[in-house]
Amino acid sequence: xxxxxxNMLFGDRAKLAMLLCGLAFSALLMAQQSSVFFGIMSWTYxxxxxxxxxxxxxxxxxxxxxxxxxxxxxxxxxxxxxxGVAWAAPLHTSFVQARMQDGxxxxxxxxxxxxxxxxxxxxxxxxxxxxxxxxPDTVIVDEWGASLMGRMGVGPDGKPRSTxxxxxxxxxxxxxxxxxxxxxxxxxxFTGGPFVYTTYDRAKGYTLGARRTLSFMLVExxxxxxxxxxxxxxxxxxxxxxxxxxxxxxxxxxxxxxxNTFWWFWTNTGIPFSFGxxxxxxxxxxxxxxxxxxxxxxxxNLKYFAAIKAMGAGMGVIARMLFVQAFTAGLIGFxxxxxxxxxxxxxxxxxxxxxxxxxPQILWATFALVLGISFVSAVIGIIKVSRVDAASVFRG
Amino acid sequence: xxxxxxxxxxxxxxxxxxxxxxxxxxxxxxxADFEARRGELIMLVGPSGCGKTTLLSVIAGxxxxxxxxxxxxxxxxxxxxxxxxxxxxxxxxxFVFQSFNLIPTLSVIENVMVPLLIQGRPYDEAxxxxxxxxxxxxxxxxxxxxxxxxxxxxxQRVAIARALVHEPPLLICDEPTSALDKDTGAHIMxxxxxxxxxxxxxxxVVTHDHRIFRFADRIAEMEDxxxxxxxxxxxxxxxxxx
Numbered sequence: 001x002x003x004x005x006x007n008m009l010f011g012d013r014a015k016l017a018m019l020l021c022g023l024a025f026s027a028l029l030m031a032q033q034s035s036v037f038f039g040i041m042s043w044t045y046x047x048x049x050x051x052x053x054x055x056x057x058x059x060x061x062x063x064x065x066x067x068x069x070x071x072x073x074x075x076x077x078x079x080x081x082x083x084g085v086a087w088a089a090p091l092h093t094s095f096v097q098a099r100m101q102d103g104x105x106x107x108x109x110x111x112x113x114x115x116x117x118x119x120x121x122x123x124x125x126x127x128x129x130x131x132x133x134x135x136p137d138t139v140i141v142d143e144w145g146a147s148l149m150g151r152m153g154v155g156p157d158g159k160p161r162s163t164x165x166x167x168x169x170x171x172x173x174x175x176x177x178x179x180x181x182x183x184x185x186x187x188x189x190f191t192g193g194p195f196v197y198t199t200y201d202r203a204k205g206y207t208l209g210a211r212r213t214l215s216f217m218l219v220e221x222x223x224x225x226x227x228x229x230x231x232x233x234x235x236x237x238x239x240x241x242x243x244x245x246x247x248x249x250x251x252x253x254x255x256x257x258x259x260n261t262f263w264w265f266w267t268n269t270g271i272p273f274s275f276g277x278x279x280x281x282x283x284x285x286x287x288x289x290x291x292x293x294x295x296x297x298x299x300x301n302l303k304y305f306a307a308i309k310a311m312g313a314g315m316g317v318i319a320r321m322l323f324v325q326a327f328t329a330g331l332i333g334f335x336x337x338x339x340x341x342x343x344x345x346x347x348x349x350x351x352x353x354x355x356x357x358x359x360p361q362i363l364w365a366t367f368a369l370v371l372g373i374s375f376v377s378a379v380i381g382i383i384k385v386s387r388v389d390a391a392s393v394f395r396g
Numbered sequence: 397x398x399x400x401x402x403x404x405x406x407x408x409x410x411x412x413x414x415x416x417x418x419x420x421x422x423x424x425x426x427x428a429d430f431e432a433r434r435g436e437l438i439m440l441v442g443p444s445g446c447g448k449t450t451l452l453s454v455i456a457g458x459x460x461x462x463x464x465x466x467x468x469x470x471x472x473x474x475x476x477x478x479x480x481x482x483x484x485x486x487x488x489x490x491f492v493f494q495s496f497n498l499i500p501t502l503s504v505i506e507n508v509m510v511p512l513l514i515q516g517r518p519y520d521e522a523x524x525x526x527x528x529x530x531x532x533x534x535x536x537x538x539x540x541x542x543x544x545x546x547x548x549x550x551x552q553r554v555a556i557a558r559a560l561v562h563e564p565p566l567l568i569c570d571e572p573t574s575a576l577d578k579d580t581g582a583h584i585m586x587x588x589x590x591x592x593x594x595x596x597x598x599x600x601v602v603t604h605d606h607r608i609f610r611f612a613d614r615i616a617e618m619e620d621x622x623x624x625x626x627x628x629x630x631x632x633x634x635x636x637x638x
Contacts, residue, residue, distance in 0.1 A: 001510075001513045001514065003519060004499075004502060004506055004509070004510065004513060007501065007502055007503075007506060008499060008501045008502060009501075010501075011500070011501025011502060012501050301499070303495075303497060304497060304499045307491070307493065307497040308510065308514065309482075310456065310458055310485065310491055311485065311486065311489075311491060311510065311511050311514055312482055312483065312484075312485040312486025312487070312489070312511070312514050312515075313482070313486070313514045314479065314482050314483075317514065389458070390458040391453040391456075391458035391459045393458075393491070393493055393497060393570075394449045394452055394453055394456075394458070394493070394494075394570045394602075
């Protein structure tokens with residue numbers, strides 16, 4: 001009977017198309033909005049991805065990675081003295097204004113790293129060498145920032161065009177020259193500003209001698225000491241806060257700074273609410289369109305279901321037929337919707353905006369929700385068919 | 397067991413059936429008695445609202461009467477649960493409906509396969525048996541077409557094939573010729589009459605169509621919810637009120 005149930009479904013192409021549209025749109029909305037949500041949330045802890053270290057140490061009051069509370073430089077020595085620390089390097093992060101050659105200002109994320117070890121340096125340079133940061137007034141700019149901070153000019157077509165910054169170009173941070181010696185590839189951040197790397201000492205200069213410039217300390221545990229274990233030791237011995245640097249959302253531990261940043265944004269911003277609303281909207285639209293279309297499909301076939309009942313099919317068989325129809329439509333609708341979400345996501349990733357991270361878990365959750373919509377649709381149909389009297393087939 | 401018991405296919409005795417609430421009751425059957433024999437084509441006739449369809453539904457086990465007994469091929473239907481009635485219909489009954497009730501999104505052969513698939517027969521077996529009976533009703537070559545592409549007469553042939561594919565002892569036909577012209581109706585009735593000529597089968601036809609009365613072995617006339625008389629010769633009926 002299930003084969004016939006499918007043939008009944010596929011035989012009514014107009015209804016099927018409508019049903020699939022509802023399910024696919026719903027799946028698309030849920031998968032795409034969830035992926036953009038997780039993309040945006042992943043941007044909140046971008047520094048954890050771009051500045052690599054096993055353990056981060058901060059002021060005890062720090063709640064998330066974008067909220068640096070300056071430490072004293074002497075704290076670095078205290079941390080270095082903790083048993084199990086292989087090395088500890090200073091890190092400065094701040095938001096400052098950079099003045100371009102054309103007089104325009106851009107907000108940048110200034111990252112000062114240890115000039116001796118280059119701990120926290122970008123992993124991939126597309127131009128230049130990290131060692132050149134030791135030269136006076138030098139910085140490394142990220143690729144996207146180089147294009148954002150680019151020089152405005154006029155293209156051959158007469159339209160304004162920005163030429164990306166390149167090695168050798170200069171700009172100013174607080175009236176101090178910054179000469180580009182490298183272009184790196186890093187992940188973009190929630191705050192939107194380009195990442196500009198320099199040495200820790202030079203960063204102090206760029207921030208005009210602020211009293212405290214030590215934002216975080218990057219720490220490497222000795223062999224045989226786990227980051228979590230070391231975090232405990234640092235906190236006990238120094239009173240500072242120590243974090244692990246896991247950024248994998250499904251595996252991060254309680255000490256992860258990325259995790260705490262994620263939840264800080266979850267709790268303190270309207271992002272989850274707005275995206276959650278869109279996902280719920282997708283779910284309700286799916287239930288409304290698919291439920292309505294499937295119900296109308298059942299209504300149209302009601303007299304045939306009544307005939308099948310009269311011929312001796314129990315409600316169990318008919319219910320299974322309706323489930324097969326609803327779940328088949330759900331599977332196809334999910335495939336179409338998830339495929340479209342993937343295609344849109346690829347286009348987004350290529351453009352870089354908005355961020356898009358489609359975890360397998362998002363697909364599974366969307367799949368489960370689409371099957372939920374199918375289930376609701378089937379149940380509505382089953383209730384209708386169960387109320388049909390088999391004797392009604394004799395009433396013309 | 398008497399000889400009569402062997403020959404009776406359907407027996408309804410003292411059947412009461414009413415609809416609505418006790419305050420607003422519509423009596424459909426009142427102490428109705430009905431009997432159909434094996435190898436017989438019996439017609440139920442009468443004016444609209446006299447209870448023909450209700451009696452047919454009671455015999456088919458799709459309605460349970462408030463009083464009386466119904467026996468079909470030796471099986472008492474009163475007292476059976478809904479599941480048992482469903483199972484009884486699945487094995488023993490074939491239906492030909494007034495409006496054919498062929499599923500338009502399925503092919504001809506798939507429509508005919510439905511009763512076998514409801515019985516849980518494998519798809520391939522159901523396909524072969526359906527193909528054989530489609531050939532018997534003269535529609536070979538139309539198996540894969542949709543019912544809507546067939547004429548009314550051909551659709552009714554498909555409905556008959558569907559009613560017989562699982563070889564049920566009791567064939568119930570509800571106004572089988574009402575949607576057909578005179579000649580097509582006659583052809584269909586010839587087919588149905590031929591099918592009834594087996595001691596293992598009985599055909600009950602509800603109809604208003606006096607053009608087909610001649611195909612009946614007996615005609616049971618209904619009036620006010622009960623069988624008023626049974627005749628062997630249609631000429632004995634007063635058809636003016638039917």
